C-alpha cells in the first residue's frame with residue numbers, strides 16, 4: 001500500500017484527530033497538574049490567567065496554519081482538525097476571561113478596567129468576535145448559512161490581529177516572543193492574500 005493511501009485511511013485520520021485533541025488539551029492538563037501540586041508561583045491567579053491566554057492565542061494561530069499545511073502537503077486531514085482547533089482556542093479564551101474576572105478583577109468594576117488597562121479592550125474585541133464563530137461552527141450552521149458562513153468566518157483574521165495587539169500591549173518583557181508571533185500572523189495573512197486575493201481577508205465580503 002502506498003504512503004498516500006495509508007495517510008488517508010479512516011483509521012489513520014481518526015488517530016491523527018485524537019492526537020491533535022490530546023495536544024490541544026496539554027495546556028489544560030499542565031495547568032491542572034500545577035494547581036494540584038501548588039507549583040504556580042507567588043501569584044497563582046495571574047499565572048492561570050496568563051497560561052490560558054497564551055493557550056488560546058497559540059491555538060488560534062494553529063487554526064490559521066491548517067489551510068497552508070493542506071495546500072503544501074495535499075493532505076486533507078489538516079482541514080479536518082481545523083474546526084476542533086478553533087473550538088479549543090475559544091474554550092481556552094472563555095477560561096482565560098473567566099480566570100481574569102475571578103482572580104484578577106474579582107467580578108467588580110468591570111467598566112473601569114477598560115480605562116485602567118486599555119489592552120483589555122483589544123482582548124475583549126478579539127473575544128467578542130470569537131463568539132459568533134464558535135456559535136456557527138456546527139456543520140448544520142455551515143449548511144444553513146452557505147456562502148455567508150465563509151464571509152463571517154473571515155473574522156478569524158482580525159481576531160488574530162486583535163489578540164496579538166492585546167498580547168503585545170500588556171507585555172512587560174520578552175518582546176522578541178511577541179515579534180515572532182506577529183511575524184507568523186503576518187506570513188499567514190500574506191499567504192492568504194497571495195492565494196485568494198485581498199477580499200479573502202475582509203470579513204462579511206464574499207469571495
Ligand code: HEM
Nearest residue numbers: 050053054056057093097100120123124126127163167170
Ligand atoms: C474580554 C476578553 C479578555 C480579557 C478581559 C483578557 C484579560 C487578560 C489579562 C488580565 C491578561 C494578563 C495581563 C497581565 O499579565 O497582567 C491577559 C493576557 C493575555 N491574554 Fe487576554 N483577555 C481577553 C481576551 C483574550 C483573547 C481572546 C486572547 C487570545 C485569543 C487573549 C490572549 C492573551 C494572551 C496571549 C495574554 C498574555 C499571556 C502571557 O503574558 O503569557 N486574551 N489577558
